[in-house]
Amino acid sequence: MKITFLGTGTSQGIPVIGSKHPVCLSKNSKDKRLRCSVLIEKDQKNFLIDCGPDFRYQMLRSNYEKLNAIFMTHEHQDHIGGLDDIRPINFNMNTPISIYGLRRVIENLKKRFFYIFSENKKSNVSKIFSHELDNYKDFFLVENSKIFPLFIWHGHLPILGFRIGNFAYITDASTIPIQTIQQLKGINVLVLNVLRNILKKAEKNPFPFMLSDTLNIIQKISPKKTYLTHISHTFGFHEEIETQLPNNVYLAYDELIIYE
Numbered sequence: 001m002k003i004t005f006l007g008t009g010t011s012q013g014i015p016v017i018g019s020k021h022p023v024c025l026s027k028n029s030k031d032k033r034l035r036c037s038v039l040i041e042k043d044q045k046n047f048l049i050d051c052g053p054d055f056r057y058q059m060l061r062s063n064y065e066k067l068n069a070i071f072m073t074h075e076h077q078d079h080i081g082g083l084d085d086i087r088p089i090n091f092n093m094n095t096p097i098s099i100y101g102l103r104r105v106i107e108n109l110k111k112r113f114f115y116i117f118s119e120n121k122k123s124n125v126s127k128i129f130s131h132e133l134d135n136y137k138d139f140f141l142v143e144n145s146k147i148f149p150l151f152i153w154h155g156h157l158p159i160l161g162f163r164i165g166n167f168a169y170i171t172d173a174s175t176i177p178i179q180t181i182q183q184l185k186g187i188n189v190l191v192l193n194v195l196r197n198i199l200k201k202a203e204k205n206p207f208p209f210m211l212s213d214t215l216n217i218i219q220k221i222s223p224k225k226t227y228l229t230h231i232s233h234t235f236g237f238h239e240e241i242e243t244q245l246p247n248n249v250y251l252a253y254d255e256l257i258i259y260e
Contacts, residue, residue: 055082
């Protein structure tokens with residue numbers, strides 16, 4: 001199984017528009033991050049997790065032309081904003097693309113991309129089949145592959161991660177329930193979000209993990225390798241942070257390719 005990190009940044013990406021932060025001004029390509037997404041190649045099928053506003057450029061940059069399914073973690077713009085750009089992939093493959101997500105997420109897509117779901121849609125709009133995952137407590141099958149939905153929390157919003165074989169992908173998590181941690185035991189590769197390195201003493205953030213929280217979760221799951229994603233410019237320079245991480249924990253970066 002081949003995993004390509006299409007994007008590893010937060011909702012603003014790096015560099016942030018107008019920012020003079022040193023990380024935003026960095027010349028290191030590993031400090032330049034598009035919105036968060038991965039593409040998984042398994043048994044000659046391509047599975048995309050999230051389809052953010054940088055999707056078109058990500059696919060061109062990585063030279064991908066086909067998609068067999070899209071798994072949506074949740075409905076925020078940085079995770080769904082590129083959905084309309086699957087049109088040329090529809091044309092190339094001459095088939096609709098299946099999208100999987102929670103019922104709430106699918107309903108949100110139907111409102112925001114109403115023209116895609118319209119019964120009277122024109123021939124030049126994206127073509128998709130939608131699949132609701134609310135009732136899948138174990139796994140669902142896509143192209144003969146078992147996909148395990150992972151129920152997590154993004155603040156007060158229930159969202160999904162996904163496990164495929166011994167690879168698991170979680171982003172935007174603020175809390176991971178004990179049941180989901182049990183589902184992740186024994187995996188080889190975990191991708192997990194982190195936002196910033198530290199918080200100010202008086203600052204509280206109910207959203208994605210700080211580094212210490214992330215490392216505690218990794219310790220509980222004990223994967224063979226972990227790659228950190230959903231990284232803010234305030235987290236620091238890629239090369240500096242990576243030297244501070246424990247063994248077998250790495251910062252992901254755009255266009256990184258790993259195998260499981």
